Amino acid sequence: MAMSPTPEAIVPDTEPAAKRDVSSWLPTVRDTLLAIALALTVGAFLVIVSDEQVIDAFKDLIAYPGSFLIYAGDIVKYSAEAVWDAYSALVRGAVGSGPALQRTLERSAPLICAGLGVAIAFRAGLFNIGAQGQALVGALAAGYVGFTYDLPAGIHLVAAIAAGLAAGAFWGGLVGWLKATSGAHEVITTIMLNNVARFVVLYFLAKEAFQKHNSDNLITPPPMDSATFPTVGGLHLGIPLAVVAAGAVWWILDRSKLGFELRAVGANPDASRTAGMSTTKVYIMVMAIAGLLSGLAACMTVLGLHQSVTDQVVGSVGFDAITVALLGRATPLGTVLAGLLFGALSAGGLGMQASAGVPPELIQVIQALIVLFVAAPALVRNFGRIKRRRTKKSSVETEGAVA
């Protein structure tokens, strides 16, 4: 336990809430922008080395070293073209038009919600790897209410959302309960419950009541129109709900008694217990809220995009949520921004694929690199801090190394 790094360690010093001025945020913002720029640079390199024209020109260059300048010029020209094509398609696909923007927001909403679920657990010192499973059971519950019961328009939507939230909260709360009562580590239980969730969903999908009429495929009917989010100007109303959720998480963390307790437990569970706080309550509550937010993410997909439920309906949102929360430094605002960025990358990735022929894996590589570059300086800085404490030396060198 003591050996593993606590999530708080990854969350840099955003906490001196007493005097939180803008300048204290600058290093974080700078590091993040730097990480994004670095990741895009590496991505550009990958685009270049996988471009056929560049490869051909390079082959020619090696075959005919005499015409070095001509082929070197070709390589530069084709590289520039390939990168320009790819990244302009990325930008166009993400924000270039009305439908593109809409797509970006639609894809951001579930990432933001599930990301908030991971972030709030981080703040209580819990690694919530289980957003995937929480979202999956949430999707099943929301979908089931959505396609089975025939209720009046407004009530049906509320009932479906409530079912999704309740299922997610139950699945998350289970983890908190296990940790509080038996000390079972949440990393293990959340990962295991992800698998359990998938098999639970598959079990129900095999039932006649969950299948489309006249079909044996493992896919439910789509939710009825009365259970889907109404659309205003092309955008479904789940998207503002994600922003509301972010506001609620901020309020819980910064303004409520529970938030104080969960941050205290996150900082030091033993001290909090000594101070008279119930860690049991905090663990169960925070994991239930985390699960509820993942369930909300599933509602965005199922009820916002009219999706039939399958075992893949939520995609990999639960795992992307972890990177979103990390990139957002486990703060509500950061998570919203990170969710928007990843949504834009996802929508832009489609544009790159469709019009520039860039493989979709590139976007995943860029996303992973962003997180890697964000996490790496933090780790290095932490390392520096430990060293400083031990040797009582100035850490100018380590700081230099970070930059």
Place this chain on the structure above:
Amino acid sequence: MKKTARIAAVGVIAALALTACGDREDDKKGDDTKSSSAPTDVSSSPTDALDQYPDFKACMVSDSGGFDDKSFNQTSHDGLTNAVADYGVQSAEVESNDPSQFADNIQSMVDEGCNSITTVGFLLADDTIASATENPDIDYSIVDFAYFDDKGNNTAPANLKGLTFNTGQPSFLAGYLAAAKTQSGVVGTFGGLNIPTVTIFMDGFAQGVDYYNEENGTDVAVLGWDREKKDGSFTEDFESTTKGQNVAEELISQGADIIFPVAGPAGLGGLQAAKDNGAWGIWVDTDGCVSASEYCDILLTSVMKGMDVAVEQGIADAAAGTFSNEPYSGTLENGGVDLAPFGPNADIDDDLSATIDDLKQQIIDGTIEVGAP
């Protein structure tokens, strides 16, 4: 100074190494183009069998497996690649990561000005028909799905064609072959998920074994699929070769000496288990001796599902203006499904081979009906 020299030396070595590679690649490439260009010229100019449609754009959307799944997305994608090669059409493609992207991805192909769009897998059924209804000028095909109502009438709009495959028929032949070849009197099968496109193989296989038992008074048992209960062994996963290997080893430990995995890439684990334990394998979707040649030695045969052919035909029809919404059903009769040539070590005697051919004819004639009991 020393450092500079060292870097320079490394640089020179690297340059030499790269040059060596480059030259060799280049030579090979030169040979390839020479050897391959000749037959293409011959085939295209004198016969002129295939019309060219350089202005036609054929597009494809995968399901969440992606085009590199060594299974049905990939085989369908081969159809698109072949159409580009044979008919000179343009192409575009999008891979899906999760189901919520299907609609967006199909729309992005519409936005790219595609003339025909092929979607892969039943998960895209709803989004495909929605897009087809909205864009009547684009011809759509969907692999592994057809739109039928309760009475079996085709409900697809005029510009949407379902491509389905009666893989039960060749699986029946494979089951008969397995029953004839087994030493232990036990054969095994497993699937990826309990969905119709998977279980149709397993059911046909089991029916073939039953038929062999009836004909020859034997008692060969099938593990992994129960025709009555419509349930059996599944990996619940199409990706994990480890799970495929575990399930197959379980079947082998219960006495099976022939394994028929119907689980896409996960099934490769089944072949590995068969190889490790001296059992036989029967591959699915493509000829395993081509697509999984490392296991060719232990393959009796493969059940082939001609998705590439059907997809290419759909594109060609759309380009030629002869597209119809009549669902395509691959059968032994039209060659849309078939049994691959026997494996090199399968050692099938002429009698058995003749019997298989005879059974194939009987299925085509309708004397033997392959399907649910």
